[in-house]
Amino acid sequence: MADIIETAINAGNFTTLVKLVESTQLVDILKSEGPYTVFAPTDDAFAKLPQETLDGLLQDIPKLKRILTYHVAFGDAREEDLRQIEEAATVEGSIVAIESNGGIKVNEANVLQTDILTDNGVIHVIDSVLIPALVAAE
Structure with a gap:
């Protein structure tokens, strides 16, 4: 199985995300042991x-x-876990809200696909970019 970065590259629909991760030197984190849940x-x-x-x-x-x-x-955090929690702590330091009435939402983003498993965690595909409240206020 591949790590989070390799899996994202191989999926083909995360080219912008991968490019941005590479430009911020976050590749090492997402290649580390983890485990991590990536929205x-x-x-x-x-x-x-x-x-x-x-x-x-x-x-x-x-x-x-x-x-x-x-x-x-x-x-x-797999789909089953997301359906049982209301929030998750992020590496950034803030909390994202998790809602699972019918479909799953992370803040305002809809989860399009769940449980893409990797060597060091899991990827959930979302339909919009999440912006932390403190960054949005800047």
Whole structure:
């Protein structure tokens, strides 16, 4: 089985996410033992952001790093676990809200696919980019 980064690359629909992770030197974290739960926005999710927002984040690596680590939770939380919890602590330091009335939501993002298993955790595919409240307020 591949690690989180290799799995994301092989999936083919996370090219923007992988590019941003590489630009912030977060690859080592997502290749480390973990386990981690990654709420991974698709390329379509990143396409919803205005281009100037994306360009601005590439110019502000500390902010981009906070946004990316906000998508990573500690531990190996599978779909069954997500249906039993209301929040998860992220590597960024904040909490994401988990809602599971019918489908699963992380904050306002819908989970499109769950339980893509990797050597060092699990990936859940989401349809929008999560922004921590403190970053959104800046």
